[in-house]
Amino acid sequence: MEYSPDDLDRKLATAFDGKVVRKDLLHRIKKGTNVPTFVLEFLLARYCASDDPAEIQAGMEAVLDTLNENYVRPNDANAAQSRVATKGKHRFIDKVHVNYVEKDRRHWAALENFDSRRVAIGEKYYRDNDRLLQGGLWAEVTVAFNEVEDDKYTFYVEDLRPIQLSRFDFDRYCEGRAGFTRDEWMDVILRSVGLEPSKLSARVKFHYIARLAPLIEANYNFIELGPRGTGKSYFFSEFSPYSTLISGGQATKAVLFYNSQRHKIGLVGFWDTVAFDEVGGLKVKDPDTIQIMKDFMANGRFSRGVEVIADASMAFVGNLDLSVDQIVHSEVYDLFQPLPKEFDLAVQDRFACYLPGWEMPKNSSEFLTSRYGFITDYLAEAFHHQLKQTNRYEEVSKRIKLGREVEGRDEKGVKKTVCAFLKILHPNGSPTDAEFEEYVAYAVEGRRRVKEQMNKRKTDDEYARINLSYISATGQEVVVFCPESRNATATLEPSRRSIHGGAPVPSLVPAEPTAPAPSPAAPPAVATVVEPESTLLASATPQEIAMPAEPELTEQHFTIHYGDTGHSYESIVLPYLRGARSVTIEDPYIRATHQVQNFVRFCEAVIKAPSVRNIMLITSYDDTTNLQDLTSRLDELKQSLLELDVALDVKVNENLHDREIRIDNGWTIKIGRGLDFFQKPDSWFGVGANDISLRRCLETKVDIFKAPAA
Known part of the structure; x- marks a missing residue:
């Protein structure tokens, strides 16, 4: 059309x-x-x-x-470097990082897809573009070949032009906003993130605006849990270059907050938003990490020998494995169920807003817009400017009136959510009374959802004041309810027995997760009944108690970011090999020595699944490939696998371009860079040289999905 x-x-x-x-x-x-x-x-x-x-x-x-x-594509680095050496120079589109190397006493540029971490660069480039030193910058960069043999580098940056905006005029942005109504501007924002507002209800529009809050309000703590496939992580992985998404793995105080050995601040010092994807899989081994997180979430500062102050917001997104109806009508489960056990009540109390992810539509092309929106980087700059330069808290405090049951952290959370809405929708002025009341009501609901779950978990009345309210412009006190729990006695008036201590309750109640969820439009036909713990344990066999069911395998779509650690072939592939006998891997780049070594590591991970009996490699080669060496190496691997009763078959497809792993149990795993997504170690005698889960990664996307039945 x-x-x-x-x-x-x-x-x-x-x-x-x-x-x-x-x-x-x-x-x-x-x-x-x-x-x-x-x-x-x-x-x-x-x-x-x-x-x-x-x-x-x-x-x-x-x-x-x-x-x-x-544009340098993954695994084209060798060809790109050859082109520069042959032509003398070439212009690329790539992400450029600049690092100061202490032992060399100089700065070196690292180009991600060009795959070189020792590119000479002039001072003017990183002096004029601070972001080169703080997380990297996408740019059009001309790389030239160095003919001087005595120099300790092969390539240097001849020219660099940022693709991301280097300057932003906030006054001009506000001047343009003045020509739009509130509802028009909301539609502009939604179209800018790729959504068609005419397909969304007014409430869902507010949900999408709330997702943007951590990107525009400093030290804002946000959580969204809900079904898979609703785009929870997109806003933090692709919308803003000032946001970083941590996809599972281990969270350490050195990475997140402060590295005492290197005396360097962590991610919270370099990013506007630090988001945690699949928060249920987050591993926190050091209790000190959680304590620092609590301090930082409370006031944006912490002490690690030195006082550190930063503006970063924290966002936590993840999946709910039970239906919302099951949870809110259960005395046992609550809407914080997926969080790691280390996220205690003190962490939860710091969440300003819990967005109901179960109300969000599934990703579908019908919700995508075909109309104009802001260039993503331009809107991201507008948000970054306001996070760093504007503060609407005093304005909101003078205007808002909250009810009697709103306590200290409730008030702060509500106000910060309203501040975020004002920055997004009214960067140049104030909303009407009706508009302001809408934001307050939404903010109170988001905070009430947090408090209801804490009240459900606590064995006393510390968080029992859940009827949060605000005073309307007419002077009336309005109590705000959460739609999912308004008629749920188990949530509104939870029993005060210890439901999180003592013997664990088997996952037999409420209803079995395999039962179809009731329609949102109608209440469940039968209310959930929770039996006493003693009855449940008496009726369960010892095997049921001692051997919990294996977790259900789910589709995953995430990004491994440049510099991430904690990823390996084993962590990505092994969970999906349950019952598999054959694994097929298509990767055209199993040629160079390090690529064959990667394939060996992949095979070592695969054979840890005891049922696997066959591995098929489909690859290709080019004119530069040493076929004799490659064949010899793969034959050695084939022989060693045979000794473990695993057969390796190798096929060549000269037209092969895609990279994917197919498992005969129906699962397919696509890694954008194939197996070659690890950086070369700084030293072969340093951490990460042998254990690749400790080695820094290159940026790549990972998609894990079930192939449709034939």
Whole structure:
């Protein structure tokens, strides 16, 4: 269907000329490439700044040509380096980091996909672009070959032009906002993150705005738990270059907060938002980490020998394995059920807002917009500016009136949520009384959801004041309820027995998770009945108590970020080998010595599943491949596997480009970079040289899904 601009498109394009892009073009090109959203939008804004279909088509072809010529794809590093050595220089689109290396007493640039960490770079580039030193910067970078043999580097940066905005005019942003109503501006924000607001209810729109709160309000603590496939982690992985997403693994105080050995601040000092994906799988081995987290979540500061103050917000997203109806009508379970056991009541009390993820629609193309929205990086800059430079707390405090049951942390959480809504929807002014009341009601509900769960967990009345309220403009006290628990006695008036201590309650109640969830439109036909613990334990066999069922395997979609640790072939693949006998891996880049070594490590991980009896490798080679060495190495591996009763078959497909792992139990695992997603160690005698779970990673996406039945 041919695109036709609507009134909001025309209004936005006029007010923010050069700062907007058609999101349907992004969706079309995004499906065929693994390039970050803001890089694609940068190119689309350059080549597709038109509504003429012929010009749009020519622009799309120019974008694709630019990507083919200049974007370094994973596993193309060797070819890219060869091109520079042959031509003398070449321009690339890549993410550039600059690190000061103490032993060399100089700065070196590291290009992620070009796969070189020792590229010479002039001072002017990192002096003018601070973000090169703080997490990296996507840029068009011209890399040149160094002909001087005596120099200790092969490549140097000849030119660098940031793709991400280097300057942002907040006054101009506010001036443009003044021409829109509140509802129009909300639709602009939603279209900017790729959603079509006409497909969403007013309540769901507010949910999506709330997801953005940690990106714009400093020291804001946010949690969203709900079903899989609702895009919980997208806002923190792709929307803003100022946000980092930690995908499972181990959280340490050195990585998150402060490294005492190196005297360097952790992630909270470099990012606006530190988000934890799949929070239920987060491992916290050091109790000190949780204590520092509590201090930081409370007031944005902590002490580790030195006093550290930072603005980073913390967001926690994860999945609920039981239906919400089961949970709210149960005396045993609560909506914090997926959190790690280390996240005690003190951590939970610091959450300002619990977004009900079960109300969010599943990811679907029907919710994607085909209209204009802000270039992602431009809106991200607007949010970053407000997080760092604006404070609406005093304004909200003067205007808001809260009820008697609102206590200290309740008040702070509610106010910070309202501040976030004001920054997002009213960066240049104040809302009407009706609009302000909407934000307050939503903020109170988000905080009440937190307090209800704490009250359910606590064995006394410390958190019993759950009827949070606000005073309306007419002077009336309005008590706010959470829709899911309004009629749930088990949540509103929980019993005061110890439900989290003593013998564990087997997962036999409430209803079995395999039973279909009741329709949200109607209450369940039969209320959940919770038997006393003694009855449950008496009726369960010893095997049922001692041998809990294996956790259900679920689809996963996450990003491993540059510099992450804690990932290995075993951690990614092994859980999905349950009952598998055959594993097929397609990877065209099993050629160089380190790539074959990676494949050996992969085989070592796979054979830890006792049922596996066959591994099939489908790969390819090029003119530079030493076939004799490659064949010899794979034959050695084949022989060693045979001794363990595992057969290795190797096939060559010269047209192979994709990378995926197929398991005969139906699961497919796609890793964007294939097996080659680890950085080369700084030293082969340092930590991470042998245990790859301790080795830093390159950035890649991981998709794990069940193949549809034939």
